Amino acid sequence: MQTFPEHARMQAQRYLSFALDMILPPRCVVSGNIVETQGMISPKAWAELDFIATPLCECCGFPFDFEVDGEALCTACLAYPPRFESARAALKYNDASRHIILGFKHADKTHLVKTFVPWLMRVGEEMVAEGDVIVPVPLHRWRLIGRRYNQAALIGQALAQETGVAHIPDAMTRVRATASQGHLSAKERHKNVKSAFAVHERHVVAIKGKTVILVDDVYTTGATAKECTKVLLKAGAAKVHVLALARVVHNQF
Numbered sequence: 640m641q642t643f644p645e646h647a648r649m650q651a652q653r654y655l656s657f658a659l660d661m662i663l664p665p666r667c668v669v670s671g672n673i674v675e676t677q678g679m680i681s682p683k684a685w686a687e688l689d690f691i692a693t694p695l696c697e698c699c700g701f702p703f704d705f706e707v708d709g710e711a712l713c714t715a716c717l718a719y720p721p722r723f724e725s726a727r728a729a730l731k732y733n734d735a736s737r738h739i740i741l742g743f744k745h746a747d748k749t750h751l752v753k754t755f756v757p758w759l760m761r762v763g764e765e766m767v768a769e770g771d772v773i774v775p776v777p778l779h780r781w782r783l784i785g786r787r788y789n790q791a792a793l794i795g796q797a798l799a800q801e802t803g804v805a806h807i808p809d810a811m812t813r814v815r816a817t818a819s820q821g822h823l824s825a826k827e828r829h830k831n832v833k834s835a836f837a838v839h840e841r842h843v844v845a846i847k848g849k850t851v852i853l854v855d856d857v858y859t860t861g862a863t864a865k866e867c868t869k870v871l872l873k874a875g876a877a878k879v880h881v882l883a884l885a886r887v888v889h890n891q892f
């Protein structure tokens with residue numbers, strides 16, 4: 640059988656990519672300005688993205704404005720310790736990250752996931768090192784039909800490819816539809832997601848005794864992450880870590 644030589648295939652790919660760049664120049668995923676390569680972010684947009692860095696709450700990853708000695712917890716975690724082991728997010732939720740996430744969620748910009756993976760690896764390094772299985776926050780079936788893909792599962796899949804950690808995209812299901820959380824208060828969000836999730840019966844064995852990395856696009860009040868954690872622990876997971884692309888950061892004080 641004659642095979643297409645590898646170097647010829649790569650050269651053809653380069654030509655194709657060059658031709659595509661001529662017709663459809665790569666654009667910044669945030670600003671839409673023309674950039675050099677696909678997936679690149681323009682310097683202006685880059686400056687608008689607010690990456691979360693230490694110092695932060697050891698548990699929920701809330702960023703502090705001041706240096707702290709050793710491991711510190713935020714006031715919210717001190718008052719109500721979450722049951723998840725840790726939660727981390729790559730970006731603060733602001734206009735720039737909202738723009739990216741909305742494009743990823745609703746405008747079929749699924750290629751963005753390649754841009755996200757290194758960001759997630761940077762903040763999630765420790766949890767990835769001890770994680771056994773990646774589980775995305777599920778979308779309700781009806782929303783899945785409307786949107787065609789679950790953005791959290793796309794992130795989970797890309798992360799699994801990068802790390803080699805197992806990914807079970809349908810490990811959890813939504814057992815009832817929940818209202819859109821957009822305009823709900825923290826208290827309403829907790830009520831809205833209560834008993835909304837379950838671990839799929841056929842995946843209980845794969846979760847039992849395992850360290851789970853729960854993946855979502857946005858961590859808002861933590862209501863969804865906390866409810867999913869509760870359900871995963873009840874199904875026998877040993878520990879749950881939460882990894883999100885962005886998180887809402889309100890001043891706690």
Ligand SMILES: [Zn+2]
Pocket residue numbers: 696697698699700701712713714715716717
């Ligand atoms: Zn905290």
